[in-house]
Amino acid sequence: MNRNQLEYILTLAKLRNFGQAADACFITQSTLSAMIAKFEQQIDITIFNRKTRPISITEEGEQVLDALKNILREFQLLDQKVNRIKGQEIGTLNIACIPTVAPYIYPAILDKISIDYPKVNFSIHELTTEVTVDQILAGNIDIGIVSTPLNNKELNEHHLYFEDFLIYDYNKKTNKTKYKVSEIELDRLWLMEEGHCMRNQVGKICELRKQKKMNGNLTYSCGSIFTLLEMVKRNKGITLLPRLAISNNKHINKNHIYPISEPVPTREIGLITHKNFIKKKMLDYLIKEIQSAVESHLIQIKKSTVVKPF
Numbered sequence: 001m002n003r004n005q006l007e008y009i010l011t012l013a014k015l016r017n018f019g020q021a022a023d024a025c026f027i028t029q030s031t032l033s034a035m036i037a038k039f040e041q042q043i044d045i046t047i048f049n050r051k052t053r054p055i056s057i058t059e060e061g062e063q064v065l066d067a068l069k070n071i072l073r074e075f076q077l078l079d080q081k082v083n084r085i086k087g088q089e090i091g092t093l094n095i096a097c098i099p100t101v102a103p104y105i106y107p108a109i110l111d112k113i114s115i116d117y118p119k120v121n122f123s124i125h126e127l128t129t130e131v132t133v134d135q136i137l138a139g140n141i142d143i144g145i146v147s148t149p150l151n152n153k154e155l156n157e158h159h160l161y162f163e164d165f166l167i168y169d170y171n172k173k174t175n176k177t178k179y180k181v182s183e184i185e186l187d188r189l190w191l192m193e194e195g196h197c198m199r200n201q202v203g204k205i206c207e208l209r210k211q212k213k214m215n216g217n218l219t220y221s222c223g224s225i226f227t228l229l230e231m232v233k234r235n236k237g238i239t240l241l242p243r244l245a246i247s248n249n250k251h252i253n254k255n256h257i258y259p260i261s262e263p264v265p266t267r268e269i270g271l272i273t274h275k276n277f278i279k280k281k282m283l284d285y286l287i288k289e290i291q292s293a294v295e296s297h298l299i300q301i302k303k304s305t306v307v308k309p310f
Contacts, residue, residue, distance in 0.1 A: 001042070005035050006072055009047065012036060013065050016054035073139045077276055093282065096125040096132040097145040100198045100225050101269060104244040105145060108293035113286070120282075129197045129309055136274050143277075143286065147197045147309040148270035158271040158283065160290050163243040164301055165205065165265045167258040168229070171236035178261045181205060190232050190239045193223050197309035198267075202240045204307050205265045226251060242267060247297040262303040 012021040022029040040046055047061035135141035148157050167179040192199040229251045232239050246252050
């Protein structure tokens with residue numbers, strides 16, 4: 001088996017279509033089919049069921065594919081080590097960031113990193129923590145920017161910063177300058193949809209698990225932080241926001257932002273990589289650039305409570 005065969009098989013497993021896989025590999029469909037059939041003959045196992053539409057993967061094939069993914073990762077690590085020995089920073093770096101951080105981190109760093117590393121192709125994604133972890137373990141994402149700690153033995157975590165949560169109340173009637181968590185009106189509280197770590201964190205802070213019900217019979221979950229802000233505004237609701245979300249955000253009326261009394265709930269944001277990730281120079285660079293970009297927007301808190309994402 002050669003590396004091309006490996007990539008052909010994994011591409012077909014992803015796309016489940018011979019024509020599309022052939023186009024993605026820049027070869028003819030007949031060549032792709034012949035190369036994969038040859039490998040199946042060599043190992044005497046049928047990986048793909050060609051009689052289904054789209055094609056499916058056999059039970060034995062799933063086990064083979066797991067092994068092939070590990071082999072591909074080793075090839076990728078070899079490429080990285082060779083480039084590192086040569087002192088080169090080239091290739092593709094896939095970065096994912098959670099949606100409650102991406103709108104504030106990406107604009108602050110992307111132009112600079114693309115200029116500083118002109119030979120690196122940066123592929124940028126906005127994904128939930130769960131998907132980011134799955135994609136890193138699958139070898140599709142190199143670096144994730146998420147809320148930590150995750151305590152996954154297959155990942156390395158690198159601290160970036162702590163940020164506090166604030167109250168965004170569009171119907172505040174008291175003259176208090178600070179909110180107590182116990183004062184949050186749960187019937188007016190809006191959350192992100194399931195799958196977002198910030199939803200879990202806010203749920204822990206308020207000790208609840210609920211979706212927002214409108215008019216008693218319509219359940220609504222906000223998929224983005226911008227939708228969340230708009231729904232809070234239109235319905236005179238309330239939510240909790242991380243500090244960076246209010247920085248230079250034209251969608252937020254600062255008159256409706258209130259700090260929370262100590263101990264202030266905070267979250268930790270960090271970088272995660274696979275434990276075999278070896279681009280330490282690039283990793284250190286990203287940590288430095290992100291910390292520099294957010295430093296002026298964060299505050300020091302005397303007494304806080306870090307809320308874990310899960």
